Amino acid sequence: MIGGLISYTLKDSGFEQELSRQLGRKPDGRLQSFESLYEKGAVPGSILILLAVAAGEVVTVVPGNLWRVRGELKASWRKDILEQNPPIGLMPVCGPILKDAREVARYLHTKMQKLSTTQQQVGIVLKHKTQKVFVVTLPVASDYATFNREALFPKDHHGNPMLPETFRVHGFYHSMNPVPVNRLPSTDVELYKNFFSPTDMRVGLGRVALAPHHRLFLCTPDGAVLRFAKPESEGVRRLGGGCRGLGCPLYE
Structure with missing residues (x-):
């Protein structure tokens, strides 16, 4: 995603805790099965995005080429990014307060x-x-x-x-x-x-x-x-x- 900024906020849900265990390394330092399959290309990146959306709160802070507006990503993100002119739901990000x-x-x-x-x-x-x-x-x-x-x-x-x-x-x-x-x-x-x-x-x-x-x-x-x-x-x-x-x- 070129030019964008995505944030992930923890929810401490049961699903998030389980996902954290599955993505963490084994006690001997080796990768878990899921991450190993992901690095081999057997698990598409879209699945990882859906897991993140389900586990915590994923928000587009600065829009980019893929997610073109700010706001929370939903499970329907694949359809959302196909909108030619997606609605703007949040105020734009601004810089610091300036006096003159x-x-x-x-x-x-x-x-x-x-x-x-x-x-x-x-x-x-x-x-x-x-x-x-x-x-x-x-x-x-x-x-x-x-x-x-x-x-x-x-x-x-x-x-x-x-x-x-x-x-x-x-x-x-x-x-x-x-x-x-x-x-x-x-x-x-x-x-x-x-x-x-x-x-x-x-x-x-x-x-x-x-x-x-x-x-x-x-x-x-x-x-x-x-x-x-x-x-x-x-x-x-x-x-x-x-x-x-x-x-x-x-x-x-």
């Missing part, structure tokens, strides 16, 4: 430096409604142009994304969408490689044009974090129009 935009930028700098640059990473910055407190959702691999709150937050009975209580969306952050070198303009190649693409800029400008109170945190390939805030509407409109000559697909 500078701390948000530092956190993003550290977090994004550890991730692959072959896939765009995106997330949401939340701010407390009455206190100067910020939290940041963990980055997920996604195209920023199609990313929104519905990709992270569970929905209410009306189908609207629910945010953590007393928090609101402060803004979005994302890394640059990788651009093939052979598609870069002949001039200012280094700028395009180490800044962010005109397409990403156009998408971001479109977002702040609709929600001017939102902030954008742009994570460049060389590790810098740039914040775009409090735009002047006419300036945003002109700058967005200027992207027409920069090869933005949204205008083509």
Whole structure:
């Protein structure tokens, strides 16, 4: 399972105690029959997963390629993973409490430096409604142009994304969408490689044009974090129009 984090919580049930004895080694250090068969490939991994689900509490903490949403695994997990758009039942995992935009930028700098640059990473910055407190959702691999709150937050009975209580969306952050070198303009190649693409800029400008109170945190390939805030509407409109000559697909 690539990119996921699974947790197992003990229940101290009778079945769990028996399973523990069966998986433990014999007094002379040799493997028990079950584990020996598993290592030989005679017992499929799916059986081991079912045993774990039955014995304790297995939860997807961080979603991955196989289990794509957070929550407890059930015996029906084989059918559950076939759902194209499984419902989101839990709030996303967030980072530490941050006191200002500078701390948000530092956190993003550290977090994004550890991730692959072959896939765009995106997330949401939340701010407390009455206190100067910020939290940041963990980055997920996604195209920023199609990313929104519905990709992270569970929905209410009306189908609207629910945010953590007393928090609101402060803004979005994302890394640059990788651009093939052979598609870069002949001039200012280094700028395009180490800044962010005109397409990403156009998408971001479109977002702040609709929600001017939102902030954008742009994570460049060389590790810098740039914040775009409090735009002047006419300036945003002109700058967005200027992207027409920069090869933005949204205008083509």
